[in-house]
Amino acid sequence: MSTNTQRPIYMDYAATTPMDPRVAEKMVQFLTPDGEFGNPASRSHPFGWHAEAAVEAARKQIADLINANPKEIVFTSGATESDNLAIKGVAHFYGKKGKHIVTSKTEHKAVLDSCRQLEREGFEVTYLDPEPNGLIDLVTLEAALREDTILVSIMHVNNELGVIQDIAAIGELTRPRGILFHVDAAQSAGKTGIDLSTMKVDLMSFSGHKIYGPKGIGALFVRRKPRVRLEAQMHGGGHERGMRSGTLATHQIVGMGEAFGLAKAEMEKDRAHITRLRDRLYNGVKDLEEVYVNGDMAHGVPNVLNISFNFVEGESLIMSLKDLAVSSGSACTSASLEPSYVLRALGRNDELAHSSIRFSIGRFTTEAEIDHAITHVRKAIAKLRELSPLWDMYKDGVDLSQVKWAAH
């Protein structure tokens, strides 16, 4: 796809990552006629066998990154399906044991909407409020656990804020109580360490396209010891040990495996690179007045920097940053006019929530791109504040919280 216009600088890695060229080439091998193709469920000819071997190799690459057994990896069509399978699958299987689930208000929509569905089916869900920095307080979480709690679902790294929850500590609360613990790790795999041989996590969701792999593929870790049972959400030929039916897309699985393999090999390098660039970006804008970091840089992955530029509306800021591909809040909700529900859950006021921009960077971000972004942002903020009546009022010393607005 050749374009005449210059491509924008991509700073929306948390929405989706560019595919690593090494992943793409591996996938193409499984797509081309002189490469490999076949239905991995076909047991009677080598097309099927080769596909199956490739699928098993990929399963191992994924397990290796998170220190799990390949047999504990179930492939799905993406993290959304993994979250749905984990939450609804557990609820439907263990529903007789109890009907209470604990999650947080800042989870991904796939978790929240699955929980809402379960509420319609008669389950009770506690949605925890995070601390102002986005982290879940363990005392609060522990207090929410009940006799009839069957599942806790807390994400590892938040997609909008980048904050890392202490999932190891949460596992210590759930395991002794016999409560299953699901973690959405779509944003954390390859960015921060995951060791499922020590962390007491029972189910963990992964995505291909957040880790330089392909879209349309994900995985769910389902622990074998102690054994976790699920009711399948997709019924058919009994693929994936009966937990998820449907023909597996070999090229996508191979791509996801390769992406996880690369993440394992390059995690430290990626981290160092991205941390350096994140710091450079933050240092380039932090001296602007009325700038607030959403989340907690000390307890977050460096890939995400979420900033509110007070008195500037996020969508118009994105519009003036048209050379930068960034997002205001989660991509899944960006078509709506609502401010980010994640920022609201942190107790951010509406102005700050409306003024937020998520910069998410990654393996292929360069220093030159960061510098370019800083220049653009500073220019845009100056322009939009010049246009902003709120900025005027702030400069005149008006306390905006005291103004009576003519809401419409």
Added chain:
Amino acid sequence: MFNRVKQPNSGIAYLDNNATTALDERVLAAMLPYLRGQHGNPSSSHQLGRQARAAIDQARQQVAGLVAAHSSQVVFTSGGTEANNLALKGVAQRLPPGLIACSAVEHSSVLAPLAALQNDGWRLAKLTVDSDGYLVDEVLQQVVSRKPALLAVMAANNETGIVYDTQPVARSAREVGAIVLVDAVQAAGKYPLNFTASGAHLMSLSAHKIHGPQGIGALVVDKAVDMMPLLHGGGHERGRRAGTENVAAIVGFGKAAELAADELEARRRHTGILRAHLESRLTAELPKAVIFGQRAERLPNTCFFAVPGLDGETLLMALDQLGIAVSSGSACTTGDVAPSPVLMAMGIEADLARAAVRVSLSKDTTRDDVDRFVDSLKAQVLALQRFGSLACA
């Protein structure tokens, strides 16, 4: 006739196209930009996101075009299995449990969700088939008179290739208020389909059966159908199916659908000629061979047959050594040595059913592939006869 693609894993005669087809090079070419660099998330409002969105919109039209539907009716899924699950469970979850009807020869991705629904209190009525493979009309009328809420019937069977005239079935089911699902995974690209005229409310499709990529399918949905999504979160696909869209695969599906529509008649002719050749040789050279559903209208690419006394699985292994890829039936009943349920439903004896071999052709199949298969098959039959393991052939 077609731009001949080099045969995959050269030297192998691939005759298992009802399991999966080779990706068309033209489809791959359409996908490559989305695998290399064109990586936006279609939900993102920036330029890269919008480009991805536009690519999906085009693919949606192409897929709709294959079955004469409107693009707004197309919901992309991770494949045919998900499409069937979404259709059946999505509709059933909006209704009080009642009666569901399906043909006795449906694919496991229809039968398995229906089995799951039975746990929720739904009752299942199977529409039986006769020895030709056709639905038994009296049974159909009797089941319909019990007013099922949902009825599933496939457009063509994956094993026998038998084509079902879904239109009258859909019409009588609609008269009693049933929602009708037509599983067109196997028929699409091999038989002309018209969603609007079919009377179906829902139609499932899969890309990798029409030379598109694996891991992508679609459910065509009549807007009047009230259904619950299977996957929750994010409101993609008009709230019918959550999850970041698999852009490269969707683009590939679109291209594959466009090609399948453009080349439908040519592909039908090409495979039909080869199958006629295959079956005339089988009949002439292995007179005991039984071709299933031969009296019914079948997809022109499928030949499901058995040589009595021969063990299908053993034969497949032997053919495989010779570089010939065929199947003993549905690939999805993995590792399952039970005889084909489709053949059992047609009243075929279990021993004969265990001997069944499915040959499924594609636009890329050559006459040489077919001849190699028949020659190898004959050699196997002779060899097995010599070892005395084949008593009656």
Added chain:
Amino acid sequence: MSYSDKVLDHYENPRNVGTMEKDDPSVGTGMVGAPACGDVMRLQIKVSDDGVIEDARFKTYGCGSAIASSSLLTEWVKGKSLEEAGQIKNTDIAEELALPPVKIHCSVLAEDAIKAAIEDYQSKEKQS
């Protein structure tokens, strides 16, 4: 979401940005919207003795469509009588800028802004 060329033009080169002395009796100020809703529009008009809008200024906190709606409005009201300006409809603005359905509220806000500015001017006039 893609914006029309007209929205982009007003957004890139907003007309009549600025502030007037709000205590000036010939100036009417309309401030509508709320930060919580993601848009606040301040429109000011300077009215001549014979009731014609001589000048207009705006500042807007909001999305590109909100900025464009207010920018366009300042162009339209200049030279109009108060009565004429009060008859501008949000649909005219939405049509001129080809606003998508989700952005129609921006044009509604602009209509509210001119009405509020006229009202403010008229209430000052009564007092004096």
